[in-house]
Amino acid sequence: MQSAFNQRLWGHENQFVIGSSYDLGRAAYSADTELGSLTDERGVDGSGILVNESRVRLDTTTNSFGIFFTEVFNVTEQLAVNVAGRYNHVEIDMQDRYGTELTGKHKFDRFNPAAGLTYAFMPEINFYGGYSESSRVPTPMELSCADPDDPCKLPNAFIADPPLDQVVAKSWEVGFRGHFANVLDGVVQWNLGYFNTTNHNDIIFQSAGTANSAGDNVGKTKRQGSS
Structure with missing residues (x-):
């Protein structure tokens, strides 16, 4: 849901947008481990014996609330x-339906700002630049596979683990874009830009010294390139 206002401000063109959002997600996860024996054909024969320690019955509910705004103000015509x-x-609510170890509630809050500008040297070419921040919260899978003392063989083994921080991406972008008209009876649009994104508290699954791994906030990772 959002509203847009296009009234002029101090004699200049201006647009202000404000809105809100709500998202609800539910997931049910079940897993069992059965002992088996290898066959000559490289298959597996099940024994019918289930490992109770590996049984998982987990329900997760994710509620996401958002409030946003954007303001575009034309300082000049260019x-x-x-x-x-x-x-x-x-809010992430995890309910263990087999025991109590996985049951827990996690809450995350953050304000992500953004700012930028564009300058039109001429109708066919303009410069743009901006800074923005975005974030994502850990998934239930990451939250339950974050203990290096009790790692997971695959990131699908839900166990009781310490909480993780949300990942925050801080991005810079600058460049030029424009178009060429009347090219083979058409229009050619082009863009030349550079971007740099640094993820803070990035979540990466790290080896625990064996075939197992555990997710952890690792500090900073960087992505950069041109377009």
């Missing part, structure tokens, strides 16, 4: 600036 922001509140 220069436009914009500011934006979004506040996110996420």
Whole structure:
């Protein structure tokens, strides 16, 4: 749900948008481990014996609330600036249906700002630049496979683990874009830009010294390139 306002401000073109969002997600996860023996054909014969320690019955509910706004103000006919922001509140409720170890509630809050500008040197070419932040919360799978003292063979083994921080991406972007008209009776659009994104508290599954691994906040990872 959102509303847009296009009234002029101090004699300049202006657009202000404000809105909110709500997302609900539910998932049910079940897993069992059965002992088996290898066959000559490299298959597995089940024994009918289930390992109770590996049984998982988990229900998860994720509630996500968001409030956002964006403001675009034309300083001149060539220069436009914009500011934006979004506040996110996420609640993850994990209910263990086999025991109590996985049961828990996790809450995450963050405001993500953004700002940028565009400058049109001429109708066919303009410059753009901006800074923005975004975030994501750990998934129930990551939250339950984060203990290096009790790692997972695969990131699908739900166990009781310590909480993780949400991942925050901080991005810069600059470049030029434009178009060429009347090229073979058409229009050619082009873009030349550079971006740099640094993820803070990135979640990566790390080896525990065996075939097992555990997810952990590792600090910073960087992605950069051109377009």
